[in-house]
Amino acid sequence: MTFTMMQAPWPPEVVGRLNAYQAVGFFHPYTCGGNHDGTPPSLVATPEGWVCPDAGCTYTQDWAHTAHGDGRAAAEADILADMLGAGRATAGAAATAEQVATIVGSHRFSYANEHDLHIALAAILADSGFEVRQEVPLSTGGRIDLMTGTVGIEVKVNGRASEVMRQVARYAACPDITALVLITSRAAHRTLDRTIGTDGTVNGKPVTIVWISQVVG
Structure with a gap:
């Protein structure tokens, strides 16, 4: 898998794939770089880029790996899940x-x-x-x-x-x-x-x- 970058804004289908990647569970998600206690929350993709779901946090990020937006990573995780058995x-x-x-x-x-x-x-x-x-x-x-x-x-x-x-x-x-x-x-x-x-x-x-x-x- 080649990790090239893609910049926001992103079309709806890419936003959907990025959020699917975040929910996969096998791979490290994109996380907030703001000041949080404990584990930083996973970011949420929007057409304008990543945002933090925590109220009051203004952290944003305008890039993602292309492979995560075109569905390859999520598809790979599904294959791995089938290979490993039920669940994550x-x-x-x-x-x-x-x-x-x-x-x-x-x-x-x-x-x-x-x-x-x-x-x-x-x-x-x-x-x-x-x-x-x-x-x-x-x-x-x-x-x-x-x-x-x-x-x-x-x-x-x-x-x-x-x-x-x-x-x-x-x-x-x-x-x-x-x-x-x-x-x-x-x-x-x-x-x-x-x-x-x-x-x-x-x-x-x-x-x-x-x-x-x-x-x-």
């Missing part, structure tokens, strides 16, 4: 962090971007019979890429090691998460092993790092 999470037992690491570590992935990798990881876990959810809101704010039960899974193909470690620490401090799996293809992230405690924990939560080959396709 798979049926099945929650995987342990060790099971996630074993399953992911045994596969080679072909992907063009982090979005593609999310889809592939969710499908592989579902095919293995495990429950999996994507873009899960956390009680402490923000979203984590994937969860199975209370195991959080974060995917990184970019970013500095120090930034990733700060994000891992934030997730580890969240009571929703009992264990973390970091999946990364970045050679620069190999230093993270040295920043995790000798007992393999961050903020008292076990953290497992899985290195995958970056096969771009």
